[in-house]
Amino acid sequence: MNDILFKTEEYIFSYRVAGIAIQNKKVLLQKPINDNGFAFPGGHVSFGETNEETLLREFKEEINAKIKVNDLKWIGELFFPWGNKPCHQICLYYLIDILDESTPKDGMFYANESLSGENMKLEFHWIPISDFSRIDVYPLNVKELIKSINDGPKHFIYKET
Numbered sequence: 001m002n003d004i005l006f007k008t009e010e011y012i013f014s015y016r017v018a019g020i021a022i023q024n025k026k027v028l029l030q031k032p033i034n035d036n037g038f039a040f041p042g043g044h045v046s047f048g049e050t051n052e053e054t055l056l057r058e059f060k061e062e063i064n065a066k067i068k069v070n071d072l073k074w075i076g077e078l079f080f081p082w083g084n085k086p087c088h089q090i091c092l093y094y095l096i097d098i099l100d101e102s103t104p105k106d107g108m109f110y111a112n113e114s115l116s117g118e119n120m121k122l123e124f125h126w127i128p129i130s131d132f133s134r135i136d137v138y139p140l141n142v143k144e145l146i147k148s149i150n151d152g153p154k155h156f157i158y159k160e161t
Contacts (some may be wrong), residue, residue: 004046005044012082012086015091018055018092019042019055021067027132028124028126030124041062061113067096068096070097072093075090075154077155080158081160104124109124111124
């Protein structure tokens with residue numbers, strides 16, 4: 001697969017989609033095992049792939065889950081450091097339903113991800129929405145956006161310093 005991920009001498013551009021799975025007032029988040037910050041699961045869109053196809057593929061690859069992709073909720077323009085380079089990322093966030101009964105619905109579980117030829121072990125956590133204020137969820141402004149998740153799509157710009 002050819003991800004829409006461009007790297008130059010000075011910058012990185014990334015086109016990503018993420019799934020927002022909410023069950024029992026908890027949200028499924030992921031993080032590398034050596035990191036404190038959480039993110040919504042998803043991945044880079046590949047050339048010729050729709051956003052829905054990307055989410056279906058990523059959830060199957062990472063946690064072996066079949067999902068249903070629902071409404072687009074957030075359109076994010078994200079600016080953050082990626083290693084020693086600035087990254088400009090476009091990320092579209094969709095509500096999803098996890099259809100597999102075998103996927104854990106509580107607590108924490110592990111999965112593996114491959115990015116740019118590197119394999120990483122990921123932790124997946126079901127985090128209560130009420131705990132968002134106590135943890136780092138990237139981009140950091142989603143802590144506010146999650147409160148109005150039932151509203152129509154929202155565009156946001158996030159610049160990490």
